[in-house]
Amino acid sequence: MTEQIDKALAREYEAGFVSDVESETFEPGLDENVIRRISEMKGEPEWMLEWRLSAFREWLEMEEPEWALVDYPKIDFQSISYYSAPKSMKDKPKSLDEVDPELLRTYEKLGIPLIEQQMLAGIAVDAVFDSVSVVTTFREKLEEAGVIFCPISEAVHKYPDLVKKYIGSVVPKKDNYYAALNCAVFTDGSFVYIPKGIRCPMELSTYFRINEQNTGQFERTLIIADEGSHVSYLEGCTAPQRDENQLHAAVVELVAMDNAEIKYSTVQNWYPGDENGKGGIYNFVTKRGICHTNAKISWTQVETGSSVTWKYPSCILKGDNSVGEFYSVALTRGRQQADTGTKMIHIGKNTKSTIISKGISAGRSNNSYRGLVRMNPGAEGARNFTQCDSLLIGDQCGAHTFPYVESRNPSAIIEHEATTSKVSDEQMFLCRQRGLDPEKAVSMIVNGFCKEVFKELPMEFAVEAGKLLEISLEGSVG
Amino acid sequence: MSNTKSLLTIKDLHASVEEKQIIKGLDLDIKPGEVHAIMGPNGAGKSTLGYVLSGRDGYSVDSGSVTLDGEDLLEMETEDRARAGLFLAFQYPVEIPGVSNLEFLKASVDAQRQARGEDAITSADFLKEAKAACKQVNLPVAFLKRGVNEGFSGGEKKRNELMQMLLLKPKLCILDETDSGLDIDALQVVAEGVNSQRSADRSFIVVTHYQRLLDYIKPDFVHVLSDGKIVKSGDASLALELEAQGYAWLQKEPAEDELEG
Ligand SMILES: Nc1ncnc2c1ncn2[C@@H]1O[C@H](COP(=O)(O)OP(=O)(O)O)[C@@H](O)[C@H]1O
Ligand SMILES: [Mg+2]
Numbered sequence: 001m002t003e004q005i006d007k008a009l010a011r012e013y014e015a016g017f018v019s020d021v022e023s024e025t026f027e028p029g030l031d032e033n034v035i036r037r038i039s040e041m042k043g044e045p046e047w048m049l050e051w052r053l054s055a056f057r058e059w060l061e062m063e064e065p066e067w068a069l070v071d072y073p074k075i076d077f078q079s080i081s082y083y084s085a086p087k088s089m090k091d092k093p094k095s096l097d098e099v100d101p102e103l104l105r106t107y108e109k110l111g112i113p114l115i116e117q118q119m120l121a122g123i124a125v126d127a128v129f130d131s132v133s134v135v136t137t138f139r140e141k142l143e144e145a146g147v148i149f150c151p152i153s154e155a156v157h158k159y160p161d162l163v164k165k166y167i168g169s170v171v172p173k174k175d176n177y178y179a180a181l182n183c184a185v186f187t188d189g190s191f192v193y194i195p196k197g198i199r200c201p202m203e204l205s206t207y208f209r210i211n212e213q214n215t216g217q218f219e220r221t222l223i224i225a226d227e228g229s230h231v232s233y234l235e236g237c238t239a240p241q242r243d244e245n246q247l248h249a250a251v252v253e254l255v256a257m258d259n260a261e262i263k264y265s266t267v268q269n270w271y272p273g274d275e276n277g278k279g280g281i282y283n284f285v286t287k288r289g290i291c292h293t294n295a296k297i298s299w300t301q302v303e304t305g306s307s308v309t310w311k312y313p314s315c316i317l318k319g320d321n322s323v324g325e326f327y328s329v330a331l332t333r334g335r336q337q338a339d340t341g342t343k344m345i346h347i348g349k350n351t352k353s354t355i356i357s358k359g360i361s362a363g364r365s366n367n368s369y370r371g372l373v374r375m376n377p378g379a380e381g382a383r384n385f386t387q388c389d390s391l392l393i394g395d396q397c398g399a400h401t402f403p404y405v406e407s408r409n410p411s412a413i414i415e416h417e418a419t420t421s422k423v424s425d426e427q428m429f430l431c432r433q434r435g436l437d438p439e440k441a442v443s444m445i446v447n448g449f450c451k452e453v454f455k456e457l458p459m460e461f462a463v464e465a466g467k468l469l470e471i472s473l474e475g476s477v478g
Numbered sequence: 479m480s481n482t483k484s485l486l487t488i489k490d491l492h493a494s495v496e497e498k499q500i501i502k503g504l505d506l507d508i509k510p511g512e513v514h515a516i517m518g519p520n521g522a523g524k525s526t527l528g529y530v531l532s533g534r535d536g537y538s539v540d541s542g543s544v545t546l547d548g549e550d551l552l553e554m555e556t557e558d559r560a561r562a563g564l565f566l567a568f569q570y571p572v573e574i575p576g577v578s579n580l581e582f583l584k585a586s587v588d589a590q591r592q593a594r595g596e597d598a599i600t601s602a603d604f605l606k607e608a609k610a611a612c613k614q615v616n617l618p619v620a621f622l623k624r625g626v627n628e629g630f631s632g633g634e635k636k637r638n639e640l641m642q643m644l645l646l647k648p649k650l651c652i653l654d655e656t657d658s659g660l661d662i663d664a665l666q667v668v669a670e671g672v673n674s675q676r677s678a679d680r681s682f683i684v685v686t687h688y689q690r691l692l693d694y695i696k697p698d699f700v701h702v703l704s705d706g707k708i709v710k711s712g713d714a715s716l717a718l719e720l721e722a723q724g725y726a727w728l729q730k731e732p733a734e735d736e737l738e739g
Pocket of ligand 2: 524525526569654655
C-alpha cells in the first residue's frame with residue numbers, strides 16, 4: 001500500500017490559480033520607513049503608527065523561535081514585500097458595483113460569492129485580498145443588531161477607543177517573534193464587536209486570499225464579545241500555487257467578557273507546496289482568547305494546507321467557571337510540516353478545558369501536536385480533558401505528541417489520552433471488498449477519524465471540511 | 479454434470495503469502511445456485527482461499543486460473559471483483575471507527591450501482607432496505623448509526639457481515655466461518671439469512687467447522703481442504719462423516735504398516 005501512496009500523492013490544488021489584477025505592491029524590504037508607509041496607506045492616526053514602531057523595535061531584538069519540530073530555511077525578511085493591494089481598491093469602493101469584477105470573480109471561483117443575494121443565507125463575509133479588505137457583506141443587517149463587523153483598518157478610524165483598548169491586550173506585542181512582526185506590519189483583517197446581551201444574528205466569516213507574489217500576509221483579527229453576547233466566526237484561507245514560499249503571520253485576539261461565548265472556526269487551505277516540498281505558505285500564527293467569568297471560547301480548526309504550520313490557538317481562562325475548547329484536525333501530506341496544538345491557561349476557579357486533536361499524516365510529512373495545560377495556584381477545581389489521536393497513512397510519515405502539563409493546584413484534575421493508529425490494510429481491504437475504490441476508502445476512514453471535530457463546525461462548513469479532506473487525499477492511494 | 483455455465487472455476491491454483499505457499503493446486507467448479515461447504519483443519523488455507531479470490535493485497539497467485547462468470551478474476555482489482563458480484567463475509571470483521579454502518583453500506587451499494595451504470599440509491603430507499611436487513615439478521619436498527627463493527631460483540635459482527643451481504647446482493651458469497659462463536663439462535667439467523675438468499679443465480683461457499691450449520695443450510699457439495707488442496711469432495715453426507723471421524727484420516731496417506739494392522 002505504501003508504494004501506491006507514494007506514487008500517487010500528487011493532487012490538484014484547486015485554489016492554486018492567480019487572479020489578474022493590477023496591484024500596488026511595495027518593494028521588498030523592511031525598515032521603519034516601510035512601516036510608516038503602511039500606516040500612511042491606511043491613513044492611520046498617530047497612536048497606531050507609534051504602536052507599530054514600538055513593536056518593530058522590539059522585534060528587532062528578538063530571535064526567531066526554533067523549538068518547533070519544523071524545518072525550513074531561514075526567512076530573509078528583507079526579500080518580502082509587506083504591502084500589496086489591488087489598485088482598484090485605492091479609492092475605497094463604496095458598494096459592490098464599484099469593486100473590480102475580477103476580484104469578485106476570484107472569490108466566486110473559490111466558492112465564496114460576495115453578491116449578497118447569492119450568498120449562503122445567514123453568513124456575512126469579510127473578503128481580504130492580499131493586504132486589504134475588498135468587501136464586507138451584510139453590514140447593514142448586522143448594524144441593526146448593533147454588531148460591528150468591518151475591516152480592522154476601518155475600525156482604527158471608526159472605533160479607535162475599542163481598538164486602542166483591546167489590540168495587544170490578549171497577545172502582547174512582544175509575545176513572540178511572529179506576533180511582534182505582525183504588530184509592526186499588519187495590513188488588514190477583521191474587527192468584530194458584539195454588544196452586551198446580543199446573539200449575533202448571522203455567522204461571521206473572513207476569507208483570506210494571498211494573490212501577489214513575494215508578499216507576506218500579516219492579518220490581524222480582533223473579536224470582542226461583550227457581556228452575555230454570543231458569536232460564531234469562521235475564517236478560510238487559500239493562495240495561488242507558486243514555487244517560492246510565502247509568509248503568512250497572523251494574530252487573532254478574542255475577548256469574551258462575562259457570560260459571553262465565542263466560537264471560532266478555521267478551515268485553512270493555504271497552498272501546501274508540491275510533492276518535493278517546493279513552494280507553499282509558511283503559516284506562523286498566534287491566536288489567543290481571554291475568557292472572563294462564565295465565558296466560553298471554542299477554537300475549531302481544520303488545517304489541510306500550508307507547507308509549514310506553526311499555530312497554537314489558546315485560551316486564558318481568567319474568570320471563574322470559564323470554559324476553553326480546542327478541536328483540531330491537522331492533515332499533512334507530501335512534505336508538509338505541522339506543529340500545532342493549544343495552550344489552556346487555567347487561572348480562575350472551576351475553569352474547564354477540553355482538547356481534542358486529530359492529526360493525520362501521509363506521504364513524508366511530519367505532524368506534531370504540542371499542547372500546554374497549566375493550572376495556576378488559584379485554579380481551584382479546574383479540569384482539563386485532552387485527547388490526542390494520530391492517524392498514519394503509509395510508513396514514511398511522522399506523528400508526534402508533545403503534551404506539557406503544569407499543575408500548581410492540587411485540586412485540579414488533568415486527564416490525557418493519546419492514541420496512534422494506522423489506516424490498516426484490513427480496513428482498506430474491507431472497504432475495497434465492498435466495492436469502494438481506494439481513494440474513497442481512505443477519505444471515509446479519515447472522515448470517520450475526524451468525526452468528533454467535524455461535528456463542532458458550523459453545519460455548512462462541516463460539509464466543506466469533509467470535502468476538503470476528500471480533495472486533499474485524492475491520489476493518496478494508488 | 480450438467481452443462482450450465484459455471485459461475486466460478488478455479489483451476490490448479492497455487493497461491494502464497496509472504497513467500498510461503500499456502501494454496502497448493504486447488505480445483506473447484508461452482509455453478510449458479512449451488513452451495514458448496516468447505517471444511518478442513520485450522521491452517522489448511524480456507525481463509526487464504528477467500529482472500530486470494532477477493533484479491534487481498536499481499537496474497538499472490540503463483541499459477542493457475544480463476545474465472546468468475548467467464549471473466550478472468552485474477553486480472554481484476556479488489557474493488558472490481560466486488561463489483562462483479564463477489565462478496566466475502568470476514569472471519570474476523572475489522573472496525574472502522576467513526577464511520578457509521580449506514581454511511582459505509584450506502585457508499586458500498588452506490589459504488590457497486592455506479593459500476594453497473596445505475597444512479598445512487600436515494601437515502602430514503604436505502605434506509606428502508608437497511609432497516610429491513612437489520613430486522614432479518616436480528617440486529618437493532620440503532621446499529622446502522624454505530625461505527626462499522628465499532629464495539630460490536632463477536633456475534634454482532636458476524637450478523638453485520640450478513641447484513642452487508644443482504645444489501646449488496648452478490649452473485650458469489652463466501653462466508654468464512656460466519657457461524658463460529660455463535661450460539662444456536664444466532665446460528666439459525668445466519669442459516670436463515672443464507673437460505674433466504676439462495677436462488678438460481680446466487681452461489682455460496684460456506685467455510686465452516688461445524689455440521690450443525692449444515693443441518694440448516696443443506697449444501698449441494700462438501701469439500702475437505704487440507705494443506706492447500708481439496709483432498710475429498712462429496713455430498714452433504716461427507717460432513718456427517720467428518721463430524722464423526724474428524725479430519726485425521728484424510729490428512730495423510732495411511733502408512734503401510736498401519737493398514738496391515
Ligand atoms: N499473512 C500471513 N503471513 C504468513 N502466513 C500466513 C498469513 N496468513 C495465513 N498464513 C498461514 O497460512 C496458513 C493458512 O491459514 P488460513 O488460510 O488462515 O487457514 P484456515 O482459515 O484454514 O484456518 C496458516 O499456516 C497460516 O499460518
Ligand atoms: Mg480461517
